[in-house]
Amino acid sequence: MIINSRFFNRSELIGFVSLLLLLVVILPLALDVFRLNLVAKYLTYAFVAIGLVLCWGYGGILSLGQGVFFGLGGYCMAMFLKLEASSVANTKIQSTPGIPDFMDWNQLTQLPFFWKPFQSFSFALVAILLVPGIFAFIVGAAMFKRRVGGVYFAIITQAIAAILTILIVGQQGYTGGINGITDLRTLHGWDIRTDHAKYILYFVEVAFLFLAILIAQFIRLTKLGRILVAMREQEDRVRFSGYSVANFKIFAFCAAAMFAAVGGALFTLEVGFMSPSFVGIVPSIEMVIYTAVGGRLSIFGAVYGTILVNFAKTSLSETFPQLWLFGLGALFIAVVLAFPNGLAGIWGDHVQPRIDRLLASRTKKSGNGGLVANGAPAE
């Protein structure tokens, strides 16, 4: 159905089908449940990467605070799960039963007001999208309306990530402090820690991921996506043409925030905890790096990049803990210096033209030989 539409061009279709095969067939068959759960963890970062492709690759807005939104989404989910795990029956030994254990340790006797709505699952689900979305809207509106952009935007988002981390770590009684919200057990009575649940969660997550890919691709192909690209290339001309540049930027930033938040919420489900170590500056920059390695202009590239970098991180740091940071650092530098468009750029610029040429020479069919990926040109 998609083949004949203009929704995916050929290389994107290859990317889509191979990703589908990889995630739905190959990986579940090839990996045991522990490794599959690791892949599931990586894929939660892929949501952030997809958001960054829209916001950074297409919109030209580099946010170094995606960890904030990943964390906000994750914390919204974790708060609901924690409240479910700390029912009165489960927390009998505490001095105040019925509140999360870390609050009890910090001498809180009552659930704080902003925790109360999270007893409802539907509220938590809405909050996962709306809390980061509204936060991104406020930050984005304040900055883009005043034409703060580029480097300054990056530094301010970084500062926001620092602020949120310090706040979460400092307010131990309300947030669980540096340990975060741990020991999450059930989702609506369904134990999320069993192997069976891990398999199901993995497939749910993959389904969400493909939904996210389709949404991002849809945004990219509409007029909206083209305005984003135009804005990245020549912001003033777009403004002079009568478009509200600020509003489009706010949209891209909010969309990226929501993608990240969904990733964060799924992360909480997959690993069973959420902590400030996924909110701060270092994880935020790492998320940008996944996107850069995969290709900032390619949605599929970003997903592949996330899986690859994380896979390399896990396997290398298991065997050569010393080498890992050297390798990662060298990878960033190499990607930035030599392949600004990441792995997808290598594919589009070097591999695919060769395949095309090979196919063209084999079938002796001239004419439509120049089917090059329609990625935007390098900056």
Place this chain on the structure above:
Amino acid sequence: MFGDYSIGDLGAIFAMQGFAGLILFSVYVLMALGLAIIFGQMGVINMAHGEFMILGAYVTWMTSNAFQHFLPSLFPGYFFVAMIFAFIASGSLGMLVEWAMIRRLYKRPLDTLLATWGLSLILQQAYRSVFGAREVGVELPDWMMGSWQATDAIQIPINGMFVMCLTILITIVVAYVLFLSRWGKQVRAVVQNRVMAGTVGINTEKVDRYTFGLGCGIAGVAGSAFTMIGSTGPTAGQLYIVDTFLVVVFGGAASLLGTIASAFTISQAQSTMEFFLSGSMAKVLTLLAIVAILMMRPQGLFALKVRK
């Protein structure tokens, strides 16, 4: 919150916190001076700036060990030698990095951020491999220990005063180099109009390299000064980098005066609030205030008027 203290107590508190703030101010200024040159003048986002500082700190630590072993009689003065070594080490590494990496990225400022982040990871791991993961501290010579008793309630540590004096000295040198020396004028000419500067015979590539080297060298000296007031570990650089960028941006990127003013404002706000609130809340409030002010005034406190 003031109710529990008498007027005299409050005066002493403000004086002490003011001095603590001044030491923090010196730290910020030292960190930010190098970055104000690299980011403010050249537009390069150097995420490895913290690691250049740490390099200076490690060089100081090595020099102090060497003096203790080989020249114990000269130990009280080791620091001045160490500072020079730190400047040379960080400066030459900076020039090497500029040659290998940064010069290819002048047209893509956001990419310098990613590349230098990679560099910072490599440097961190290098420090960890060479010096170990443990934090190292420098043994201070006797004359730097202890504190000066100003009044009954006010005590000022001598090493803090030393760092302050050092900061003033370095600031004056940097201001002289940038604004009065022939080379500094070339730097500013290149920054304002690269093509025109090249046309009148300035070797812009060379100026770029030495500017970056100078910024990194100052970072090394800053790291050297840090060993006077704290210990150093492989990842310590990361703790400072955001603060440093905020100081520079808040002051108005290209303005040296702005950098100093913003370092003063931020450090005083931070240390005064720290006494009444917890340290983390003081930090949060300070950062929030900076972000809010930057949203209202994106160009920073002291914006330089430049034709674009």
